[in-house]
Amino acid sequence: MRDTLVLNASFEPLSTVTLNRAVVLVLQDKAVVEQAHPALRVRAAAVELPVPRVIRLCRYVRVPFRRRAPWSRRGVLVRDQHRCAYCGRRATTVDHVVPRSQGGADSWMNTVASCAVDNHRKADRTPEQAGMPLLRQPFEPTPADAMLLTLGRDGYEALPDWLAQPAA
Ligand SMILES: [Zn+2]
Numbered sequence: 001m002r003d004t005l006v007l008n009a010s011f012e013p014l015s016t017v018t019l020n021r022a023v024v025l026v027l028q029d030k031a032v033v034e035q036a037h038p039a040l041r042v043r044a045a046a047v048e049l050p051v052p053r054v055i056r057l058c059r060y061v062r063v064p065f066r067r068r069a070p071w072s073r074r075g076v077l078v079r080d081q082h083r084c085a086y087c088g089r090r091a092t093t094v095d096h097v098v099p100r101s102q103g104g105a106d107s108w109m110n111t112v113a114s115c116a117v118d119n120h121r122k123a124d125r126t127p128e129q130a131g132m133p134l135l136r137q138p139f140e141p142t143p144a145d146a147m148l149l150t151l152g153r154d155g156y157e158a159l160p161d162w163l164a165q166p167a168a
Pocket of ligand 1: 084085086087088089114115116117118119
């Protein structure tokens, strides 16, 4: 099940939460549903409601000015549009550019989408050591982009126009 995008009362994307958490926020009148899945329903506490894709908090939450986009494997795959950074074919895995065994971090700048074959072939080596140059450099999405990205392509396309700004 996809995560639900949470908007601040001011309509800025804040984060994503699990479906269960989103339903609780709505049932507690802490958030309203801005966009729901057209077909799916969820049953909770004797009520049935559409599966929320986007909810908006009823009260404005003050957030630190600069937050960094939370890194996730899923986010990297979506950022790279599921294309392998080494061969351009469909990617299903996330590769550490500098391997973790060499001190490489779980970060946007050190991870790329990779097909399983190239991930296995590159193994515990840097692109230079493996002779496998990157087709494109990894980048860090903005926090708002990352939240939209975590919704996935389907969720992203179904967002209301005012939210569907180009992400990455
Ligand atoms: Zn590949």
